[in-house]
Amino acid sequence: MVSARPIVGFGHRGAEKLFEARDYRQAMALANRHDWHNAINGELGVALAVEAMTGIVVPERAVWLRMALVEVNRLLSHLAFLIGTAYQDPASAAVSSAAQARRRLVEVMEMATGNRLHFMALRVGGVRQDVDQEWTDHLRAALAPLAAVAHDLRNRLTNGELATRLTGLGVIGADLLAPFSMSGVLARACGAPLDLRAQSPYLAYDRIADLCIPVTKSGGDAQARLLCAVEELGTTAAIVNRCLDELDDTIGGPVAVRLPKVLRVPEGSTYIATEGGLGANGYLLISRGGTSPWRLKIRSASMDHLQVLAHIMPGTDLRDVGLLLQSMFYLTGDVDR
Numbered sequence: 001m002v003s004a005r006p007i008v009g010f011g012h013r014g015a016e017k018l019f020e021a022r023d024y025r026q027a028m029a030l031a032n033r034h035d036w037h038n039a040i041n042g043e044l045g046v047a048l049a050v051e052a053m054t055g056i057v058v059p060e061r062a063v064w065l066r067m068a069l070v071e072v073n074r075l076l077s078h079l080a081f082l083i084g085t086a087y088q089d090p091a092s093a094a095v096s097s098a099a100q101a102r103r104r105l106v107e108v109m110e111m112a113t114g115n116r117l118h119f120m121a122l123r124v125g126g127v128r129q130d131v132d133q134e135w136t137d138h139l140r141a142a143l144a145p146l147a148a149v150a151h152d153l154r155n156r157l158t159n160g161e162l163a164t165r166l167t168g169l170g171v172i173g174a175d176l177l178a179p180f181s182m183s184g185v186l187a188r189a190c191g192a193p194l195d196l197r198a199q200s201p202y203l204a205y206d207r208i209a210d211l212c213i214p215v216t217k218s219g220g221d222a223q224a225r226l227l228c229a230v231e232e233l234g235t236t237a238a239i240v241n242r243c244l245d246e247l248d249d250t251i252g253g254p255v256a257v258r259l260p261k262v263l264r265v266p267e268g269s270t271y272i273a274t275e276g277g278l279g280a281n282g283y284l285l286i287s288r289g290g291t292s293p294w295r296l297k298i299r300s301a302s303m304d305h306l307q308v309l310a311h312i313m314p315g316t317d318l319r320d321v322g323l324l325l326q327s328m329f330y331l332t333g334d335v336d337r
Contacts (some may be wrong), residue, residue: 001123001291001313001314001315001316001317001321002314003161003310003314004071004152004309004310004313004314005305006049006307006309006310006314008098008303008306008335010041011332011333011334011335011336012174012336013064013333013336014299015021015030015034015053015178015336016296016297016298017046017096017152017336018030018293019138019292019293019295020292020293020294020296021292021293022030022292023263023291023292024050024263024265024291024292024293025123025263026126027046027296028042028043028046028047028120028123028124029118029120031043031045031283032118032119032120032132032273033118033253033295033333034298034333034334034336035277035278035281035300035302035331035333035334036117036311036331036333037073037076037080037277037278037331038067038071038073038074038077038276038277038278039073039117039118039119039120039210040073040121040122040253041070041073041074041274041276041277041281042117042123042196042281042298043120043270043296044066044122044274045046045272045274045281045282046116046282046283046285046296047122047123047125048202048269048272049123049271049272049285049296050124050162050263050285051124051125052270052272053258053266053268053270053285053287054124054263054265056124058075058125058126058128058256058257059106059255059256059257060250060252060253060254061096061126061247061250061255062125062126062252062254062255062256063129063203063204064204064243064247064250065127065130065131065243065247065255066122066126067114067120067203067204067205067239068240068243068244068247069109069113069119069122069242070203071236071239071240071243072105072108072109072240073109073119073277073283074236074276074277075102075105075107075146075233075236075237075240075283076102076105076106076277077201077276077277077278078100078212078229078230078232078233078234078236079085079101079102079149079228080102081229081326081327082098082226082229082230083096083098083099083102084157084228084326084328085157085323085326085327086098086152086153086157086161086226087099087156088297089276093112095151096152097148097149097152098152098153099144100145101145101146101149102146104141104142105142107138108135108138108139108142111131111138111213112126112129112131112135113128113136116206117174120174123256124259124263125256125257125258125259126254126255126257127255127256128258129255130255131247133251135245136244136248136297137299139240139244140241140244143237143241146233146234146237147179147237149233150230150231150233150234151286151294152329153230153233154227154230156228157223157226157227157273158223163223165182165320165323166222166223166226166323166327167219167221167223167300168221168319169223169316169323169324170222170312170313170316170324170327170328171218171219171220171221171312172186172189172190172192172219172221172245172249172308172312173220174190174191174192174220175190176308176311177190178304180307180308181304182194182279182305182308182309183275183279183280183301183304184275184276184277184278184279184280184301184305184329185224185225185228185229185232185279185329186225186230186279186305186308186328187272187279188214188215188216188217188218189216189217189219189224190218190219190220190224190226191216191217191218192216193213193214193216194280195214195275196212196273196280196325197212197213197275198212198213198272200273201295201316202272202274204246204274208239211238211239211242212235213235215232215235216233218230219317220323222323222327223324223327225327225329226327227329233284236274236293250252254255255327262291263291264289264290264291265285265287265289265290265293266287266289267288268286268287268291269284269285269287270284270285271283271284271285272285273299276301277329278300278301278302278305278329278330278331278334279280279301279302279304279329280301281297281298281299281300281301282298283296283297283299283301284296284298290324292306300331300335300336301334302329302331302332302334302335303334303335305329305330306328306330306335307326312324
């Protein structure tokens with residue numbers, strides 16, 4: 001590769017204009033589809049913004065259930081990128097232990113929400129429905145194999161020809177972090193401990209600060225980014241288990257507040273930021289007091305991650321372009337405006 005110039009806009013779906021013509025419940029469904037690997041995080045951002053402006057206080061059980069669902073969604077996102085990279089043969093990838101673990105997590109999410117991709121599990125004021133003890137037991141069992149899965153993925157990424165190709169591939173220097181607003185594993189793979197769950201806690205992350213210490217790597221190359229995601233499988237599983245402990249202690253508690261038939265958000269604005277699987281997401285909500293946003297703008301991690309390719313892709317061997325893109329943790333739908 002001699003040069004590269006990312007051109008965005010070909011996948012434009014007009015999300016921001018669609019938000020203006022939908023009520024807040026419908027807006028959550030649209031946000032859910034921005035980053036389909038982290039669908040619940042999109043729902044959460046809109047819900048938090050509306051709750052901040054209306055003063056709605058979410059019940060304790062709903063907070064922990066939201067966290068559990070969001071973190072399981074993070075596991076699904078990380079595994080999706082890791083499986084396709086660590087197993088270059090599609091047939092091997094499909095039957096790998098990592099793929100089996102991911103399928104089991106998808107099944108657990110389907111038990112809780114009825115959906116396998118666009119979960120639509122949250123609502124303003126809480127979650128759509130509660131879970132029972134059987135579900136928490138299933139989730140604990142689904143988390144159990146992740147330590148072995150991470151060990152296998154780590155070995156594949158650090159040994160053999162794949163490791164050689166990943167080392168030094170697509171290096172993001174520290175000088176590019178601020179200009180391109182790098183976040184997520186892209187920033188942490190450069191040694192920058194950036195994680196909103198630790199530095200700007202929301203939900204109940206401040207109550208489990210011991211589990212939210214960012215995993216960092218040095219080097220800033222494709223291998224460091226992927227290894228960061230591998231290490232986060234363990235830390236994320238620990239967060240989910242803590243959430244399940246809290247859910248055990250709040251059985252029978254409410255999972256949502258009663259909303260008026262027509263939900264109106266007071267005039268004003270707010271900005272909410274969350275740590276998605278791909279990186280930091282921002283939600284700017286401006287209301288004029290109606291039932292729909294006057295403006296709802298999403299700052300997506302993918303938009304920035306795509307732009308830095310112009311600086312790191314030149315000099316890449318053509319056969320390694322696919323590996324480089326897989327290590328960048330972005331989705332075309334999440335670039336959409």
